[in-house]
Amino acid sequence: MHLIKQQEVLLVLRGYYTKKELFTFFSSILGNTGHFEDFVMNNYRKVKSVKEFAGLYCTSERSFNRKFQNCFKESPYQWMQxxxxxxxxxxxxxxxxxxxxxxxxxxxxxxxxxxxxxxxxxxxxxxxxxxxxxxxxxxxxx
CATH class of the missing domain: 1.10.10.60 (Homeodomain-like)
Incomplete structure (x- = not known):
């Protein structure tokens, strides 16, 4: 029964929110650093600035900086340089x-x-x- 309710909630959320919005919401809650590291390593060559990187990750620059700092132990700007x-x-x-x-x-x-x-x-x-x-x-x- 528990699994059915989870699926029902997800279906309702999918009806009201885009995949990007749901990704942003759940990634900040779950804090999957492994996925974040993969995202960074797969995309750093595609962006020129931290602001652009944060936009690609669908989050604010401040949230991106915080998550990046926690994951890589340095600022995204320093790391990108x-x-x-x-x-x-x-x-x-x-x-x-x-x-x-x-x-x-x-x-x-x-x-x-x-x-x-x-x-x-x-x-x-x-x-x-x-x-x-x-x-x-x-x-x-x-």
């Missing part, structure tokens, strides 16, 4: 993509701004970073 740096380093090191294209992909206003960003974060220019990474891990031929 670290991930951006990792992706840039990976793109420079593991591809021959022109630096101008990488700069545009990551929304830098100019290649000069991109170069100064790399110097500040990695301690070297993009070209030096690419050269150094090829020295450390040269292509293996079979």
């Amino acid at each position: 670290k991930k951006k740096a990792e992706l840039i380093r990976e793109k420079i090191s593991e591809s021959d993509t022109p630096f101008q294209e990488i700069a545009m992909d990551f929304d830098f206003n100019s290649q000069a701004h991109f170069t100064s960003y790399c110097k500040r974060l990695f301690g070297m220019t993009p070209s030096k970073l690419r050269t150094e990474s090829k020295k450390v891990a040269p292509d293996l031929e079979y």
